[in-house]
Amino acid sequence: MTSLKPLLGAASALGLTASLAHAEPALMFDLGGKFDKSFNEAAYNGAERWREETGGSYREIEMQAAAQRVQFARRLAEAGSNPVVVLGFQNAPTLEEVAPDYPDTSFVLIDAVVDLPNVRSVIFAEHEGSYLVGMLAAMANETGTISFVGGMEIPLIAAFACGYAQGARAVNPDIEIIVNYTGDTPAAWNDPVRGGEIARAQISQGSDVVFAAAGGTGLGVLQAAEDAEVFSIGVDSNQNHLHPGSVLTSMLKLVDQAVYDAFTEGPGLETGVVMMDLAADGVGYALDEHNEHLISAEMQDAVEEAKAAIIAGDLIVHDYRTDSTCPAF
Amino acid sequence: MDFAILVQVLESTLRLATPLLFACLAGLISERAGVFDIGLEGKMLAGAFMAAAIAFVSGNVWIGVAAAVGVSVVMSLIHGVASITFRGNQLISGVAINFLAAGITVVIAQNWFRQGGRTPSLSGDMRMQRIDLPFAEALRDVPVLGPIYHGILSGHGLLVYVGLLCVPLTWYMLFRTRFGLRLRAVGENPAAVDTAGISVIGMRYGAVAICGVLCGLAGAYLSTGLSAGFVQDMSAGRGFIALAAMIFAKWRPWHALGAVWLFGLLEAVANRFQNIEILGLAVPVQAMQALPYILTVVILAGFVGKAIPPRAGGSAYVKEH
Numbered sequence: 001m002t003s004l005k006p007l008l009g010a011a012s013a014l015g016l017t018a019s020l021a022h023a024e025p026a027l028m029f030d031l032g033g034k035f036d037k038s039f040n041e042a043a044y045n046g047a048e049r050w051r052e053e054t055g056g057s058y059r060e061i062e063m064q065a066a067a068q069r070v071q072f073a074r075r076l077a078e079a080g081s082n083p084v085v086v087l088g089f090q091n092a093p094t095l096e097e098v099a100p101d102y103p104d105t106s107f108v109l110i111d112a113v114v115d116l117p118n119v120r121s122v123i124f125a126e127h128e129g130s131y132l133v134g135m136l137a138a139m140a141n142e143t144g145t146i147s148f149v150g151g152m153e154i155p156l157i158a159a160f161a162c163g164y165a166q167g168a169r170a171v172n173p174d175i176e177i178i179v180n181y182t183g184d185t186p187a188a189w190n191d192p193v194r195g196g197e198i199a200r201a202q203i204s205q206g207s208d209v210v211f212a213a214a215g216g217t218g219l220g221v222l223q224a225a226e227d228a229e230v231f232s233i234g235v236d237s238n239q240n241h242l243h244p245g246s247v248l249t250s251m252l253k254l255v256d257q258a259v260y261d262a263f264t265e266g267p268g269l270e271t272g273v274v275m276m277d278l279a280a281d282g283v284g285y286a287l288d289e290h291n292e293h294l295i296s297a298e299m300q301d302a303v304e305e306a307k308a309a310i311i312a313g314d315l316i317v318h319d320y321r322t323d324s325t326c327p328a329f
Numbered sequence: 330m331d332f333a334i335l336v337q338v339l340e341s342t343l344r345l346a347t348p349l350l351f352a353c354l355a356g357l358i359s360e361r362a363g364v365f366d367i368g369l370e371g372k373m374l375a376g377a378f379m380a381a382a383i384a385f386v387s388g389n390v391w392i393g394v395a396a397a398v399g400v401s402v403v404m405s406l407i408h409g410v411a412s413i414t415f416r417g418n419q420l421i422s423g424v425a426i427n428f429l430a431a432g433i434t435v436v437i438a439q440n441w442f443r444q445g446g447r448t449p450s451l452s453g454d455m456r457m458q459r460i461d462l463p464f465a466e467a468l469r470d471v472p473v474l475g476p477i478y479h480g481i482l483s484g485h486g487l488l489v490y491v492g493l494l495c496v497p498l499t500w501y502m503l504f505r506t507r508f509g510l511r512l513r514a515v516g517e518n519p520a521a522v523d524t525a526g527i528s529v530i531g532m533r534y535g536a537v538a539i540c541g542v543l544c545g546l547a548g549a550y551l552s553t554g555l556s557a558g559f560v561q562d563m564s565a566g567r568g569f570i571a572l573a574a575m576i577f578a579k580w581r582p583w584h585a586l587g588a589v590w591l592f593g594l595l596e597a598v599a600n601r602f603q604n605i606e607i608l609g610l611a612v613p614v615q616a617m618q619a620l621p622y623i624l625t626v627v628i629l630a631g632f633v634g635k636a637i638p639p640r641a642g643g644s645a646y647v648k649e650h
Binding site: 033034036062179180183184187190191192193196198200201205219242 | 334337338341344345444445446447450551555556557558560561562563565566596597600601603614615618
């Protein structure tokens with residue numbers, strides 16, 4: 001809300017000077033907010049990196065409600081921003097509506113595909129990254145049970161769960177995998193109380209590695225895992241630092257890179273579908289000073305081997321989104 | 330379902346029911362005095378924020394709890410001024426409280442902590458510590474009693490026990506003290522109370538203030554007990570579930586305990602099992618999550634007895650001349 005106020009002022013002021021101003025890129029966050037320590041924050045970090053390196057400036061806007069999607073996207077385009085980067089799969093219909101009205105503005109949609117001449121759709125191979133952290137989870141596992149907490153039960157999140165399960169089963173075919181989802185409304189991305197309670201329920205069922213792909217809800221999951229002295233796996237951003245020693249690793253989705261690239265290329269960027277997979281370094285697992293003592297050399301070797309096989313095409317990780325089924329369940 | 334799972338689900342139930350219990354009793358006392366309170370949700374949210382923010386700044390969770398109670402009472406008094414003194418519509422004032430809390434918590438959090446409307450994560454003494462009840466370890470292996478005492482009852486934050494204690498206290502206050510008798514009378518027939526020379530306005534303010542204290546505790550438990558910090562809109566409709574529980578309990582304290590346990594159990598079961606098979610029929614988790622509201626509608630429709638609110642509820646008292 002506070003970040004909105006100057007923006008509203010800026011937007012109205014820019015209405016007058018839009019033709020004079022140099023085209024600034026813009027970033028529209030998804031529900032969950034800029035500082036969710038996850039998906040949106042990764043995008044913010046990418047934009048900040050661009051700002052620091054180039055000295056340029058960009059506009060940003062945070063939604064308070066789903067009803068503002070179209071209105072805000074339109075406002076950014078109207079104010080002369082170019083390119084306009086829009087986060088989140090739920091904004092696919094937004095761009096289908098807004099992008100045709102601004103043919104000279106380049107839009108970048110992250111996490112979904114919209115087939116329009118002035119839209120670049122950036123999608124990530126979440127199943128491949130999840131496969132790697134699933135392997136790590138199964139190798140760190142001692143109880144024979146691991147678990148997954150998703151936000152909403154949608155194909156995107158199911159792809160996380162499915163990749164995770166495949167990776168875990170590749171290491172230990174008998175491993176038990178508990179999958180829970182938080183809810184069916186956008187509130188599911190921001191309910192750490194329920195996330196923590198679900199994680200506690202999973203841990204009491206024997207899980208000793210909990211993977212959270214649920215935005216802000218995941219913070220409750222990670223907290224519950226630390227309280228119960230078991231491992232957790234973060235998502236999107238590197239969340240290893242949140243609970244050092246308890247967060248086993250994080251499934252990285254380089255949203256920051258996608259935003260940085262879009263900002264760098266500027267207006268008139270190449271449109272079409274951009275696939276950020278392991279080969280393109282678009283997904284991965286996090287290894288830093290907070291978790292290096294948790295990941296042994298053998299674990300790392302095994303994961304690197306699988307990573308190389310996936311990149312070479314020798315190992316195909318099934319993507320839930322292609323046929324809505326998962327071989328690991 | 331084996332015994333161990335049952336113990337785990339019931340333990341989770343007790344935790345999840347605690348914020349509902351505080352809010353439910355808060356609404357019950359307020360409405361018994363004739364002041365409807367839709368603003369439970371907002372007060373809970375404001376309490377959750379203050380508890381987390383002040384606990385983080387001071388490093389002590391109990392200072393945070395006190396701050397939560399403080400802010401919640403202030404919001405209650407705003408509701409009181411609007412609807413008791415100025416005789417405004419109680420429902421509208423309550424809705425306004427909800428909007429006020431939803432907005433102001435995020436704005437202040439952003440201003441103080443610059444983390445996008447959340448507080449930093451709490452750790453150590455900033456969080457409500459688990460309390461092990463006496464002899465919990467010793468009784469652990471006693472059959473039946475052991476799991477119930479050690480597994481379900483022991484090992485929660487202090488506010489869980491305070492909440493349970495509030496039930497008999499509320500009952501005693503309402504039905505065994507002079508204050509309680511007057512409070513109920515103010516909700517049923519304020520003119521009679523006024524004739525007896527007792528201030529209707531004063532009684533109602535008293536009830537609304539108690540409501541504020543309890544809502545503050547509900548919020549504090551949410552952000553420092555159940556989770557470790559405040560995030561935007563974290564009350565997530567629990568204030569409305571509490572209202573539903575209050576109607577379900579027909580404005581009676583012991584029944585309120587039963588109602589919140591039932592609703593807590595539904596949530597715990599929904600968290601634990603995604604789809605439940607009953608007689609070969611898969612019940613989706615969404616159905617479980619909707620059940621509290623469905624039950625309330627059933628009650629209000631008069632299928633399971635009749636829920637009659639206090640007679641003078643919802644209307645401001647105007648002194649006759």
